[in-house]
Amino acid sequence: MDSNLFKYVWRNSRPEQLIILGLVVLAQVFYFASLNIPKTIVNDGIEGKAFKSAQTVPFLRIDLPIPSFISDVGSIRLSDGLSLAQWPYLVGMSCLFLVMVTINGLFKKTINTQKGRMGERMLRRLRYQLYDRILLFPPAHFRKVKQAELAGMINNEIEPLGGFIGDAYVQPAFLGGQAITALLFIMLQNIWLGLIVIAVLAVQAFIIPKLRRKIVALGKQRQITARQFSGRVAETVDGVQEVHIHAASNYERADIVGRLGRIFHIRFELFQRKFTAKFLNNLLAQTTPFLIYLIGGYFVLFGDMQVGAVVGVLLAYKDLPGPVKELIDWDQQRQDMQQRYEQVIEQFEPDGMLAAELQAIPNAAAPALSGAVQLNGVALAEEGGAPMLDAVTLSFPIGRKVAVVGGAGGGKEALAQVVARVAHPTAGGVAIGGKDLAELPEAAVGARLSYVGQDVYLLPVTIRENLLYGLKFRPRGPAAYEGAALRQRETEEREARRAGNPVLDVAADWVDYEAAGASGPHDIDQRVIEALRVVELEADVYRYGLRGTIAPAERPAVAESILKARAELHSRLADPAFAGLVEPFDRDRYNRNMSVAENVLFGTPMGRTFEPDNITANPYMRKVLNELDLATPLAEMGVEIARTMVELFADLPAGHPFFEQFSFITAEELPEYRALLTRLSGRTVADLSSEERARLRALPFRYIEARHRLGLIDEAMEQRLLAARQAFAAGLPTELASDIEFYDVARYNGAATLQDNILFGRLVYGQAQGADRVGDLIGEVLDGLGVRNAVVQVGLDYNVGVAGKRLSAGQRQKVGIARALLKRPDLLVLNEPTAVLDAATQQRLLDKILAARGALGVLWTLSRTAQAERFDEVIVMQGGRMTARGAPSELSGDKTYTDLLAAG
Amino acid sequence: MSIHEEVELLKGVPLFAKLEPNKLKLLAFTSERLTFAPGQELCHQGDIGDAMYVVLGGAADITIDTPSGPLKVAELKKNGFVGEIAILCDVPRTATVTVRETLTALKITKELFFRMVTEFPTMAVEIMRELAHRLDDTNRQLSAMRARAA
Known part of the structure; x- marks a missing residue:
């Protein structure tokens, strides 16, 4: 990205800038044409001065007035017009006035709209580019940046740029032109006076920026402190539990008070300096008339200068301060914006950015990975930290079930991360089937390789959306638009192109159903439910489904199934074994x-x-x-x-x-x-x-x-x-x-949960384990009718909350594993994903996941070495190196392995 | 059964003898009265216990797991109570109680139980008496078994 804001703006908005400039010049022509009209209306139309010598006066004789400070010619005749008597003339002139006012207003509106639109487009482009760069940051960089600061920069810090960009070129061109013509006029009147004005302007141009240098520096500080402040607020929110646990709330307050103090001082000093600069600026501006009076007067008294010329110079000078002052203001804004821009840009240029080509949208499904996974002298080290991997060289066929074991810090986690390209080796390389992993496109890695770590992140959407998130490598089918919506979409696409954004539609169907072994939206849920069964999450989702509600009009099939279940449940409740557990709703x-x-x-x-x-x-x-x-x-x-x-x-x-x-x-x-x-x-x-x-x-x-x-x-x-x-x-x-x-026994109740709809009654008080027994019975009824999956599908609509907080840690991990299983990658890398679950569940999940993978590969970092016996091959890591490998049975002689086994 | 009838019933339970009627009423009002069908368990050996039960009617068998299978050690009848050991000592259930004849019981939560025994010493004494009886029974059984083994 350009480090200079002006270059950036010019490169990306040249045609628009030129159009606006053209519009400004054209607007001036009409503006000058309209200046004379009020005077003519008063003098000729009302007072009738022109009618004292003639019966009729020409109307619409267009004279282009030349501003007095350019030339004394007065005006240039463009048209002769019609001859009119006083009253029609007055009417004509008044109407003309209205027309001109309207034209001028329209020009102003058009120019401002154009400027605004251009500014917003540039802002959109800039925001998109910054966001785009976040997606290209090297993974390690995220350990150094605070998310709130990044979000703040993209959102708030560059916001004022939008307003400025519209004026970036137009304003100086326009104001500069005005100032130069006025100056030229003064020079023509008297060369000395002209030189004096130039000298004062030069002093202004020299001193003011000096005063402003400090202001710019302060502005930079203000920006950084404000950014850090919002970063701290976000930290408090993220870590609020720790704050309360350790009673650190007052320490946090102290920290914030200190920061607010610094921000106050910076801002206050900024104001002081700004107003000082303004004061000096005004003073200098008033020095010029003082000098014109004194020196012009001297020339009149003792030289050959006419009084009229001095007055002319003074008048011309009066036109000068406006543009000059605005130019100076513009310049200040320019520095401010340039500084803001630079400040933000440099935060978005970390070393080791990923190549954008890696994230290009593929045209076709990624080809399957095959052959061997090969690590050649792979090393991984934290900046200034101990090496986590040290020259690891090994190879295994991609379809094998490989376990990685080792003590804490042995490098097993790092090994999994490097193989899954979650971490990039600091030396050496990983190849799969002879292809360098670092150079594989992201879509290929995302589709054919999957990774689940110890801390799965979930989006605040439904369970289903979270699971399908792993299948959205590229848009598969365009969203259907019709009529007005289609036109709206076309406009949006055009606008996106103009702002340099890619034409991608989030409403399109992004789900790669084939990758999950489904053929479309109608059978993807079946695959999803299978994945949930593997990770033992199906029962939980079923319960969410029972507690969920549906709009019967949207899902008539489910509502109908539930009504069937209701009838079935009530006939089963007639069984003496369940008698008296539920009191059904009965209108009578x-x-x-x-x-x-x-x-x-x-x-x-x-x-x-x-x-x-x-x-x-x-x-x-x-x-x-x-x-x-x-x-x-x-x-x-x-x-x-x-x-x-x-x-x-x-x-x-x-x-x-x-x-x-x-x-x-x-x-x-x-x-x-x-x-x-x-x-x-x-x-x-x-x-x-x-x-x-x-x-x-x-x-x-x-x-x-x-x-x-x-x-x-x-x-x-x-x-x-x-x-x-x-x-x-x-x-x-x-x-x-x-x-x-x-309550209506024949109708589905959209306001009640699925469970209440099936129950259609109340649990009777005082029945031991009544809720459990009825719950089991509902389960049996749903299974019998084959509608359990329909309930699970409703459960898939359960929203997991911010960062998945409405699920337990174990459930989040299970969703993460199911998401990785769903896309059926050629190699599934699991980095102790089940560590939060109890030992028995871990063992069950391990067996189920290995079985579900069939002939596809698994690389599993284990926290419990005993589980390694389920794998084809075990890699033992110690001190960042591989110390042993082989089938579990072959490793009984390896001391590290047996020690790990003994430790559990 | 209304709460008034229930209070009448509770008056007949030795454990609650000497409790004032309004306290009995509070007990009835704040405790769950549960009906268990034959075959259902009040508690299961090894589970965590959070309540005791006072039997108002019906019958149940108390069994403990032994290497040779479940062993019936006692019967639970009207006015009997069970489950107090788990909440007194914070240990898992020491036996399994399986209903034989449809049984109604007052479920007294741990919290309510401690409140009652601290407020009404007579209830504490009654529980001590029952526990002492059971200990005596156990001792007798133990010596009988020793005598047989010898």
Whole structure:
């Protein structure tokens, strides 16, 4: 990249800059043409000066006025126009004025739009190039840079460049032209005065940049400190757990306070110097008229100069400070921007950048790797650190199952990284099938070689997207666009080309289905599920699926399967072995395992309106209950609940977990209810205030007969609440219809989870291991109907969260391994990927993965040497060198190997 | 069964004898009452235990694993309780309890258990008495076996 901003801008926007320059010049012609119009309107059109000598005056006689500081000619006639009387003339002139104003405005708008668009294009180009360079950074460089700083540079630091780039060439050309013509005019009037003006300008041009040098340096400091500041904020966020564990929050505050202090001083000094420069600049600008008065006056008094000439010079000079001042401002901005640009660019030019050709988009699928994996004198060393690999030379056929064992620091991890091209050897080289690994295109390595380390990184998207991420080497099929969307897409592609961005579409289908052994989007999930089974993640994803929701309109097949499962489950629940585990939803029966509120609602709340916290106060719910005369019985139930709560929890200290878990009343409210009950003694609820009644009425809403067992809801009450349920559904206002999805045995409920849809009822309280037994039964039912995979597919939509944090560390590793398995690489390099799992799981996964790989190669760095016996060949690493290799049975004589075996 | 009936039932359990009715009510309200079908296990030898069970009805067999297979060591009947050793000593379950006749039990969590024994010494004494009985039984069985072996 050019280190000079101007060269960079010129090289990438020359035609646009020239067009804008042309537009500016053209705009000047119209601008000058319009200058005379107001004067003519007043003098001739209104005061009628021109009509004193003639009846008619020519209209649209176009005279091009020449600015007074260029020549005394006055104007050049371009057209003779028409002859008009005063009134039509005034009308004509006024209209002309409006036309000219509009034309000038349009010019201004066009020029500004053009400038803005050019600036944005350049900014886009620059941002893309910087991002592109991140993808080409050598892997080792990422240990030195902070991601927040890189992101900050691309995003914020170069943002002001966009605004400046539009003016980079136009502004100096335009202002410089104006200034030079004015100066020329002064020179023509009086050579001495001209020289004086030039001398003062020269002093200005000499001193001001000197003052600014410090400002530029300060600007650089400001940029760096601000960048480091945002880097520190990001560090605090990333390491917030450590901050709390070690009570370092105040140390962190101290660090930030110190940084803010430095930033303040830099910025304050910057302001001081800026205003000083401005003051001096203004002072110098005012020196010139002082000198013109003094010296011009002298020439008039004692020489042969006319007074008019001095006034002319003064007037011309008046036109001068504007452009000059703006030029100086422009120059300051230029330095600022140049400095900003340089600062950013140098951060994006580390040594050892990868060749861009390695990442070129391939035209065809990468050819399979075959032959031998060969390491020739491979060394790997951290900058200034101990060598991790030291002249390792070895070779093995790519299809073999190879284990790498060794103690910590022995170099086994480094060996795996070098073979997978995750780390680049500092000396020597790796070849596969005779081809230098370093020169293989990235798409080939990505498709035919795969690596899973100890710390898998996941994107904050669904499990499915994370698994398919390993198959997106190149766009396979264009996204389908039609009509307006197609035109929009074409515009975007054109614009991308103009800004030097590659025409790649993220909406295209990037998934290489063939690489995974699938034929398209319809059967890729099957491959995905197979991979999940190998890493024992399928059961977890199945559970996510059960807890997931689907829109039945989008996935009618799944919804239908779930409805079948619902019917099947309920027929199985009739079996005496499962009797009484689930109380199904039945529109005509009160459900004793649901709360009173849930029984009346008899549906899943959608949105906030009917959520448990809002339902008691919901006006419609209250109206329904009042109309059925349930208000008083509910309040009486509330009295009973309050009485029990006061009795049971009276002796418990506030804050006891029982309040949270069991009580209907918080510890703070308990005394209020006690007082309320005292007031009630000997009276009825009707005697209480409406507010007190409302409080009591709210209590039973959360009451579940089967769980709380206070015996408040007898048969008669059940019938009354059922009536409320019917009335609630029948009279539901249309505007509330979208707030609830009623339970309907024949309909899939889009607001409820898959599991709740299958269950279509409530687990009965007090059944030992009820949830587990019903869960197992649901599993059996789904297996029997062959719809387990449909549930797993819904589970694949589970979002793993930022950096996969919604999964456990073990699950993340499993996703990583499944992702690598899915693409069926010729060689799978595994660098202790299962270390976070327990020993038994590790062993099972090892066997399953080796079996799943079939005849394809595996290079596995093991943390437990005992597992090596499952492999064809074992490489023993010690001190960065290979000390032994061979089939596990052949190594029984090797002391390092037997020691490692003994250590576990 | 409503909570009032349950309190009546708990009054008959020796372990809770001398507990005030409102405490019994709190116990009933805050504890889960579970129904186990025949064949289900209340606890399994070797598992981690987090609760004890007070049997309100039904019957279960208590077995321990021996090299020659499971050995029935005792029976659990109405008013009996089981599982207190695991939560008292933080050891895995020392026996397997398998339901023979549909059994209802009050599940008392570890937290509630400690709260109850510290607040109601009578309950602690009752548990000590039961544990002492069991120790006595074990000693008797042991000496009988020794006598047979000799």
